Amino acid sequence: MASNQISEWYHLYNKDIYHFLVYYVGSSDVEDLVQEVFIRAIKGVDSFQQKSSPKTWIFSIARHVGIDEIRRRNRSRIKQMLSFRGEQQDEDTPDAILQFNENNKLLYQAIQSLKATYRDVLILRAIKELTVSETAAILNWNENKVRITYHRALKALQKNKEDFFDER
Amino acid sequence: MKDNEKFSDIVKEIRALPEPDYDKTFGKETQNKIYQNILQYERVWKKKQKRRVRAKRMTLGLASAVAILLFIMFNGPLNQENSALNDDQPDQIQKGEENQPSDSEKDETTANDSGTAASNKIIYRNAEYGFSFSLPKGWEGYTVVTETWEGTNNQSELVESGPRLAIRHPDWTAENPRQDIPIMVFTIDQWAALEKGEYHIGAAPIQPSKLGENNNYVFALPARYNFAFPDGYKEVEDILKGDPLQPNNVESDSVEITQQLQPTLTKMDGGNSFQYVLKNSSQQAVTLTFDTSQEFNYIVWKKDAEGTMVYDYSEDQSFDNTPHKKTIAPGEELSYTIDLGQDYERQTYILEVYMTSNEPEEDSSTKFHQNLEFTIN
Numbered sequence: 001m002a003s004n005q006i007s008e009w010y011h012l013y014n015k016d017i018y019h020f021l022v023y024y025v026g027s028s029d030v031e032d033l034v035q036e037v038f039i040r041a042i043k044g045v046d047s048f049q050q051k052s053s054p055k056t057w058i059f060s061i062a063r064h065v066g067i068d069e070i071r072r073r074n075r076s077r078i079k080q081m082l083s084f085r086g087e088q089q090d091e092d093t094p095d096a097i098l099q100f101n102e103n104n105k106l107l108y109q110a111i112q113s114l115k116a117t118y119r120d121v122l123i124l125r126a127i128k129e130l131t132v133s134e135t136a137a138i139l140n141w142n143e144n145k146v147r148i149t150y151h152r153a154l155k156a157l158q159k160n161k162e163d164f165f166d167e168r
Numbered sequence: 169m170k171d172n173e174k175f176s177d178i179v180k181e182i183r184a185l186p187e188p189d190y191d192k193t194f195g196k197e198t199q200n201k202i203y204q205n206i207l208q209y210e211r212v213w214k215k216k217q218k219r220r221v222r223a224k225r226m227t228l229g230l231a232s233a234v235a236i237l238l239f240i241m242f243n244g245p246l247n248q249e250n251s252a253l254n255d256d257q258p259d260q261i262q263k264g265e266e267n268q269p270s271d272s273e274k275d276e277t278t279a280n281d282s283g284t285a286a287s288n289k290i291i292y293r294n295a296e297y298g299f300s301f302s303l304p305k306g307w308e309g310y311t312v313v314t315e316t317w318e319g320t321n322n323q324s325e326l327v328e329s330g331p332r333l334a335i336r337h338p339d340w341t342a343e344n345p346r347q348d349i350p351i352m353v354f355t356i357d358q359w360a361a362l363e364k365g366e367y368h369i370g371a372a373p374i375q376p377s378k379l380g381e382n383n384n385y386v387f388a389l390p391a392r393y394n395f396a397f398p399d400g401y402k403e404v405e406d407i408l409k410g411d412p413l414q415p416n417n418v419e420s421d422s423v424e425i426t427q428q429l430q431p432t433l434t435k436m437d438g439g440n441s442f443q444y445v446l447k448n449s450s451q452q453a454v455t456l457t458f459d460t461s462q463e464f465n466y467i468v469w470k471k472d473a474e475g476t477m478v479y480d481y482s483e484d485q486s487f488d489n490t491p492h493k494k495t496i497a498p499g500e501e502l503s504y505t506i507d508l509g510q511d512y513e514r515q516t517y518i519l520e521v522y523m524t525s526n527e528p529e530e531d532s533s534t535k536f537h538q539n540l541e542f543t544i545n
Binding site: 006007010014015018019022023028031034035038039042043094097098099100103104107108111122126127129144147148151154155157158161 | 175178179181182183184185186187188189190192193194198199202203205206207209210213467469477480518520537539
């Protein structure tokens with residue numbers, strides 16, 4: 001029973017989750033994370049309430065996996081900086097698999113420079129094109145907060161993007 | 169008015185960001201490999217869980233066996249005595265009959281004992297300041313009276329004040345007052361200033377004595393609170409000796425403010441106007457700080473799945489960047505009138521109003537926020 005469920009969810013959402021994680025973590029190397037998402041889903045399936053939608057549930061797991069991964073990468077980056085002083089590593093970008101053009105790159109950098117709540121809502125609402133209520137369920141916010149934060153995020157993004165543009 | 173169109177370009181741009189080329193980077197092979205791993209993990213996980221359930225059952229069984237054993241050991245002699253007394257009754261019925269009364273007897277004796285049993289205490293909990301206070305059972309039906317303490321400096325000017333709670337005995341009457349339990353509440357800063365002697369309370373040269381503190385407040389007993397020796401002062405002394413006040417941390421200042429201030433949003437008669445009121449229903453003055461000359465904001469949404477924003481007051485108006493503060497006295501309110509004008513299509517909208525006061529960033533969008541649906545027809 002549960003096994004069918006996991007299989008079904010995997011086939012429905014694995015690409016979505018992959019897409020989400022590529023943007024969220026900002027890396028092209030996220031296959032392991034996709035696996036981790038579904039493993040956490042297996043562990044948590046008992047606590048999953050049937051009333052919430054599996055889609056938003058899986059997304060919220062993916063977001064947490066993403067957050068953990070970002071933390072881990074930051075830690076190892078700091079370690080690296082300490083051990084090889086001065087040796088700057090290239091900023092992680094998902095270029096490798098996304099084939100960004102120049103404008104995409106700028107826009108993506110602008111998104112990554114936003115604070116976490118803005119990034120959350122932009123990636124879910126604009127990139128993954130989820131509805132307000134789905135986004136609210138994933139972030140555990142009320143719908144108004146999603147609307148307002150999304151609006152503010154767009155505003156901040158526009159400003160950041162212009163700044164980046166000026167820098168060039 | 170069409171505010172949202174300003175962003176449609178950037179939204180389009182974001183939506184145009186490429187999706188990964190799944191066939192190349194996340195092809196069927198990778199997908200399948202992950203799928204196999206997940207299935208395998210699930211098998212292992214299920215087995216583990218079954219084992220865990222079995223282990224739980226076993227420990228449960230073991231525990232109950234031990235419990236039964238202990239029960240028999242302790243009750244054994246009693247049963248033997250009883251069965252010796254009335255031999256003609258079967259053992260098992262007797263056990264039930266004899267044990268019940270003796271159990272309840274035991275309860276009564278402990279309840280009467282003024283010792284440490286929890287059942288003879290009642291607890292007064294104050295969530296606003298974050299403490300609990302245990303009272304003897306005799307105080308059941310107590311009331312709490314809130315007064316204010318006032319601190320004056322050497323020039324007899326009032327410099328600080330704060331709440332003074334009095335827990336009042338149920339038998340208290342105006343004719344026959346009994347000793348209250350007074351608790352003064354200080355903020356951490358106020359307490360520090362008091363200890364430095366920056367102000368004093370009343371004429372008493374003796375300072376209040378600390379009963380406890382949490383992350384926001386210090387609780388103290390006024391000096392010479394029982395100078396009049398009213399009825400029951402001795403009991404209160406005894407209560408206070410027993411270290412009755414347990415502080416617990418209040419979540420944060422902002423949570424409190426949201427409890428103290430109640431927002432309401434109502435549609436006014438005629439026209440497309442609304443009134444947003446923020447009332448201070450607490451006993452304390454509340455001060456809100458604003459980073460700009462703006463104090464509140466409102467946003468109008470279309471009520472549809474997309475939640476399109478129609479109007480945002482903060483973007484339409486310009487405000488100075490002059491920070492200011494506003495204090496709302498107890499019982500008073502801030503009131504704002506919102507006139508939306510007639511520029512709306514026939515449709516249902518949501519009006520959201522909130523304060524722009526300087527609250528923790530994370531939740532600023534939901535501070536005192538109120539929604540109201542309205543339909544233009």
